Amino acid sequence: MRCTRLIPLLSLLLAPLLVQANPFEYQLANGLRVIVKEDRRAPTAVHMVWYRVGSIDEKNGLTGVAHLLEHMMFKGTPNVGPGEFNRRVAAAGGRDNAFTNRDYTAYFQQTPKEQLEEMMRLEADRMRHLSLDPKEFAQEIKVVMEERRMRTDDQPQALLFEQMNAVAFQAHPYRAPVIGWMNDLENMTAEDARDWYDRWYVPNNAYVVVVGDVDHDAVFRLAEAYYGPLAPRALPVRKPQEEPAQLGMRRLLVKAPAELPVVLMAYKAPVIRDVANDVDPYALEMLSAILDGHEGARFPKRLVKEQRIAVNAGAGYDSTSRGPGMFFVQGSPSAGRTPAELEAAFRAEIVRIQQHGVDADELARARAQLIAGEIYKLDSMFAQAMEIGQLESVGISYRDNTRLIDKLKAVTAADVQTAARRYLNDDALTVGVLDPQPLPSAPRPRSGPAPRH
Amino acid sequence: MKSSFPFGKVLAGFSVCAASVLGMPAHAGVNIEHWQAPSGARVFFVENHALPIVDVQLDFAAGTAFDPPGKAGLASLTRDLLDLGAGAQDETAIANRLADLGAQLGGGADMDRASVSLRTLSAPETRGPALAILRDVVSLPRFPAAVVEREQARTIAALKEALTRPETLAARAFWSGMYAAHPYGVQSSPASLAALTRDDLRAFHARHYTAAAATVTLVGDLSRAEAEAVARELTAALPVSDTRQTTLPPLPAPPAAPAPAESRIAHPAAQAHVLLGMPAVRRGDPDYFPLLVGNYTLGGGGFVSRLVKEVRDKNGYAYSVYSYFMPLVQPGPFTIGLQTKKTQAKAALALTRETLTTFLADGPSEEELKAAKLNLVGSFPLRLDSNRKILDNVAAIGFYRMPLDYLDRYAENVEKVTAADVRAAFARHVQPAQLTTVVVGGE
Numbered sequence: 001m002r003c004t005r006l007i008p009l010l011s012l013l014l015a016p017l018l019v020q021a022n023p024f025e026y027q028l029a030n031g032l033r034v035i036v037k038e039d040r041r042a043p044t045a046v047h048m049v050w051y052r053v054g055s056i057d058e059k060n061g062l063t064g065v066a067h068l069l070e071h072m073m074f075k076g077t078p079n080v081g082p083g084e085f086n087r088r089v090a091a092a093g094g095r096d097n098a099f100t101n102r103d104y105t106a107y108f109q110q111t112p113k114e115q116l117e118e119m120m121r122l123e124a125d126r127m128r129h130l131s132l133d134p135k136e137f138a139q140e141i142k143v144v145m146e147e148r149r150m151r152t153d154d155q156p157q158a159l160l161f162e163q164m165n166a167v168a169f170q171a172h173p174y175r176a177p178v179i180g181w182m183n184d185l186e187n188m189t190a191e192d193a194r195d196w197y198d199r200w201y202v203p204n205n206a207y208v209v210v211v212g213d214v215d216h217d218a219v220f221r222l223a224e225a226y227y228g229p230l231a232p233r234a235l236p237v238r239k240p241q242e243e244p245a246q247l248g249m250r251r252l253l254v255k256a257p258a259e260l261p262v263v264l265m266a267y268k269a270p271v272i273r274d275v276a277n278d279v280d281p282y283a284l285e286m287l288s289a290i291l292d293g294h295e296g297a298r299f300p301k302r303l304v305k306e307q308r309i310a311v312n313a314g315a316g317y318d319s320t321s322r323g324p325g326m327f328f329v330q331g332s333p334s335a336g337r338t339p340a341e342l343e344a345a346f347r348a349e350i351v352r353i354q355q356h357g358v359d360a361d362e363l364a365r366a367r368a369q370l371i372a373g374e375i376y377k378l379d380s381m382f383a384q385a386m387e388i389g390q391l392e393s394v395g396i397s398y399r400d401n402t403r404l405i406d407k408l409k410a411v412t413a414a415d416v417q418t419a420a421r422r423y424l425n426d427d428a429l430t431v432g433v434l435d436p437q438p439l440p441s442a443p444r445p446r447s448g449p450a451p452r453h
Numbered sequence: 454m455k456s457s458f459p460f461g462k463v464l465a466g467f468s469v470c471a472a473s474v475l476g477m478p479a480h481a482g483v484n485i486e487h488w489q490a491p492s493g494a495r496v497f498f499v500e501n502h503a504l505p506i507v508d509v510q511l512d513f514a515a516g517t518a519f520d521p522p523g524k525a526g527l528a529s530l531t532r533d534l535l536d537l538g539a540g541a542q543d544e545t546a547i548a549n550r551l552a553d554l555g556a557q558l559g560g561g562a563d564m565d566r567a568s569v570s571l572r573t574l575s576a577p578e579t580r581g582p583a584l585a586i587l588r589d590v591v592s593l594p595r596f597p598a599a600v601v602e603r604e605q606a607r608t609i610a611a612l613k614e615a616l617t618r619p620e621t622l623a624a625r626a627f628w629s630g631m632y633a634a635h636p637y638g639v640q641s642s643p644a645s646l647a648a649l650t651r652d653d654l655r656a657f658h659a660r661h662y663t664a665a666a667a668t669v670t671l672v673g674d675l676s677r678a679e680a681e682a683v684a685r686e687l688t689a690a691l692p693v694s695d696t697r698q699t700t701l702p703p704l705p706a707p708p709a710a711p712a713p714a715e716s717r718i719a720h721p722a723a724q725a726h727v728l729l730g731m732p733a734v735r736r737g738d739p740d741y742f743p744l745l746v747g748n749y750t751l752g753g754g755g756f757v758s759r760l761v762k763e764v765r766d767k768n769g770y771a772y773s774v775y776s777y778f779m780p781l782v783q784p785g786p787f788t789i790g791l792q793t794k795k796t797q798a799k800a801a802l803a804l805t806r807e808t809l810t811t812f813l814a815d816g817p818s819e820e821e822l823k824a825a826k827l828n829l830v831g832s833f834p835l836r837l838d839s840n841r842k843i844l845d846n847v848a849a850i851g852f853y854r855m856p857l858d859y860l861d862r863y864a865e866n867v868e869k870v871t872a873a874d875v876r877a878a879f880a881r882h883v884q885p886a887q888l889t890t891v892v893v894g895g896e
Contacts, residue, residue: 041503042838074756083766086756091824093831095755112834142769149723150772150792154619257721259614296548305544308603311610335610365552372555372574378504379839439617440721 023388023398024216026223030232031204034223035388035398036216039381045212046381047119048108049127050389052207053200055102055178056323057238062192064180067100068144069196073107074098075136077129082136085122092118100178103322104393110382113213117222120208124226127206130197137190145186148179156256160264160434167252168266168430172243174323204232207392211385243268243324250430258436260311260332261339265346268428269317271325275400275407281319282404283419284327286411289366290358291315291329291349298349298362299331309337309345320394327423339433350424357417367409374405482861483843485850486677492664492688497851498680499672499843505575507673508844509584510560511591511687512852515567515661518636518782526608526641527649531657532562533604535569538597540589547586556583558590564637565782566852567661570844575674584683592690594658601651609643623726623893626716630889631732631786635707664691668851672844707732707784715890725798725895726790729805733787733882736780736853740878742866744778744787747875749825750817751809752776752789757824763808764791770801776809782853787883798895810885816876830864 023037055066076082089096094111109119152158162177169175180188208227210219246268272281291298292315299313313331329350333342377383388398396404486498517528536558537544551558556579560568569591573583615621625640632638669684734744745753752760752775764774774791789809793801817825837843837860850859 042834044834044838083757083762087824090754090757090828091831093828093833093835095832095835110835112831115831139766139769143765143772146724146770146792146794147772149794154722154724257617259617260610294548294552296545296552301545301548304607305600305603308606311607332610332614335606365549368553368555375505375574376557376572379506379841381838436617440719 022216024220026216026220028203028224028228030228030230031202032223032227032230033207033392034220034227035207035209035392036214036219037209037211037384037388038214038216039211039378039384040213042381043113043213044110044381045113045116045210045214046108046110046385047116047123048106048209048385048389049123050104050106050207050209050393051200052104052205052393053196054100054104054322055176055180056173057200058173058176058180061184062188062196063176063184064144064148064178065184065188065192065196066105067178067180068141068185068188069193069201070098070100070105070107071140071144072132072137072193072197073126073130075133075140076131077125078131079125079129080122082131082133085126088118088122094119102174102178104389106389106393108382108385116210116212116214116219117226120222120226123208124230127201127203127227128230130201132190132194132197134190137193141185141188144179145182148182148185152177152179153182156254156258156434156436157262159256160254160262160432163252163254164264164266164430164432167250167432168246168268168326169243169324172241172323174243199236202233202235203227203230205235207389209385209388209392211381211388246428246430249426252430252432253435254432255435255437257439258434260434261436262330262332262432262434263339263342263346264432264434265329265343266430266432267327267329267424269325269327269423271321271394272319272396272404275396275403278407279411279415280419280422281325282407282411283415284317284423285319285408286363286366287353287358287416287420288315288317288327289369290353290362290416293366293369302349303331303342303345307345308334310334310342313342313346320391320396322394343431350420353417353420354424358413360413363411363413363416370405370408482858482863483837483847485847485857485860486680487851487857488681490664490669490681490684490688492667492685492691494664494667494669494684494688494691495851496680496684497668497670497847498675498677498684499847500675500677500680501672501840501843502674504840505674506572506840507575507580507671507675508570508572508840509587509672509683509687510568510570510670510844510848511587512668512670512848513567513662514565514666514852515657516562516565518564519657519661520636520639520641521657523645524649524653525639525645527653527657528567528661529562529641530601530604530608530646530649531654531661532560532567532569533608534596534601534654535594535658536590537600537604538595539586540593540595542586542589543595543597544600547590550582550586554579554583556586558587564785568848572841584687588687588690591662591687592692596651596654596658598651601654605646605649609646612641612643612646619720619722619724619726619893622718622720623728623891626718626891626893627728627730627788627889628786630714630716630891631730632707635783637707637732637781637783637785659692660694662692663694664688665694667691668848670844670848670851672840672847716892717895718891718893720894722894723795724792725795725801726792726891726893727798727802727805727895728788728790728891729802729809729888730786730788731883731887731889732784734778734780735784736782737855738780738784740881741778741780743870743874743878744882746822746825746829746867746870747812747817747879748776748778749829750821751812754825754828759808759812760789760791760805763804764801768801768804770794770797770804774805795895798892802890802892806885809883813876813879813883813885816872816879819872822870822872822875826867826870829867833864 026034092115094109096109098107303310303313310331316328556573559570571587629638752758760774764770771791771793776789779785
């Protein structure tokens, strides 16, 4: 227990640094890292287990297996029967769930602080002892297919994003959806889930994040007791699978039942690889805020309010991911305007920034929102745990969070203009359009009262 | 907009229930201070200096139930326009100023309430200007003609888009099926929105956004004296209505025994959307706690409810299946919802009805009752572990005139519910023969 002794000692010696010591970190001999952020405002705690495995690690024909395994994690171990995990969390006054993304799979419980030990017991048990009963698998794969129908097949914009990724990425696994292609789900087996679990669910591929009204030393002792006995195992080699350079603009069209067309433009963009020395990813974050950070930002102000060419217009960029990044621009044209006109308007806004840059007060505004947002984040234990977990998932230490904010604050107008010139170019652009299709029949109730106005 | 979307095991109904504000238990409650501002507005304050943040919310009895006949959509459009030009500033000036201050405006309109909220840093040089904007937004909205016309067009575009979505079609048919001509059942249409005028918005604001009808909730880094000054200033310039109007006419009672109706609406979606329910319970009804505790077992308790076990776990029919009560000023609905592959809609609906009927007949077992109480009482601290959650809870207590010790007595009220209470309360509020059923899509 090196950290449990070291940290209190440090805090005695360096009292002014006490604040910076929180969060606290401890690594078990099996490789599992535990990060604890003490937040004493309410008698609750959030406990998260993050696995460094997501859809990015899937192979052709097995898309969706990372997420399917997440569902199976609730289906029992020899000690804790199917559904029992949820029952015990509920009995502890807790809420639990899980989420799978491209870069990670994570599980969490929010409970009264006294229940943290029980949560660790449950999570440690399913880290290495999952039953993966074929009968449970046969039911749960149907639930996952329903989830795909609900979240993707019946959501025109989700279909557009799914197709966008499949066109923009040709080699990199980001081309496949996290939920998986339906045909892969239809052909998935309990054995596929078992292989996945055996390969990736080991303590040396996981980290635990706890935020709440807890003492970090006590949490480290609990982690040692419950996660400590789990044996590590060597992980499979992860190949980079780099996306080859895009050699020109790509276009795609998605037809789905809808009323409004959608224009989605995605530019290949860098992400943070070197926290201290990168510049462009931070500049792109600030550019995104200048375009779409508030109601007076460029897109809502100029495209929605002044030109009225769009009913909505936005930008989005995530500077942290294991794989390649994209800078997105998205909107729907106003009645009587076409997707092509909206695309041209988006391009004109981008050219304006490339040629004339951004104003100092626009940048100052983005900075003010960023600084306030850092304070507001402290109101949610869950958000604080998510921030730590997400940074760690892409290989950035939670300790670098302050530095990330400082780097964002240091972005200059020239940085923004340079990044816009460097990345927002047609050769690395993919344009997707949702082409709305009328519903086959007028939606009228067959019986019962008709909606009145 | 994010480049990737997390896929969670979330059940829609779980989050709906968590959002239902009457669902809070209680040991360590919240110290709510209450007074009336000189304007007549009722004020609720929770002092908390742990973070340099102030959250403020103003609630008005100005929800969609107050849309005048023939003007469906007016309450929502009025709310949407408040911050698009107010006092001396136009919409861009307001948006830029808020961003400069790092402050955030929020809120919206539901059936009963129109809300305007502000989150700001508590330092006086930030708080002061941010609160001044909030005061102008609720008191002096300008409703500029060009902006009204633009937002009308955007709202119509969004509604037309929503009317292609199976979930929207289901919800609209569901509410109009349950409530018939009652205001809760009336919905906006592109035509009703197009007919609204700037004068309608001004009149609605003048009539409904009055100090006498306002509640102000403040949470965070303020002293009592500061909170009093803030509440006084925020409400001083609200419209003064003529005294006869300070109490709005009560909403009519919904149909006592709605005719059972089944709507089937064609849609090409892969999944059928199924809703069942009826008007059930008003805020403050003494049956609320037995209904809450019972519904935990039926379909409210996240992953451990009977509906989830039967429909999702045993049969794989649905990713999301849930039930909940939504208490409103007038009896709000009891709702069961699910989505399922269209070919199995019939089987899933039959199983859902059977699960409900069985529950109504045998109610929760002693073991289920115990599990429900353990979770509802045990999870109480989670309902209040941030300023934002405290704000939501206290604003609802204030608006709906619930007792100030509501949170303190929550655990006790949950604990005393018996299985017989649950069965009796469900028998009074949920009659299978009167359920409105809506199926959108399916075969």
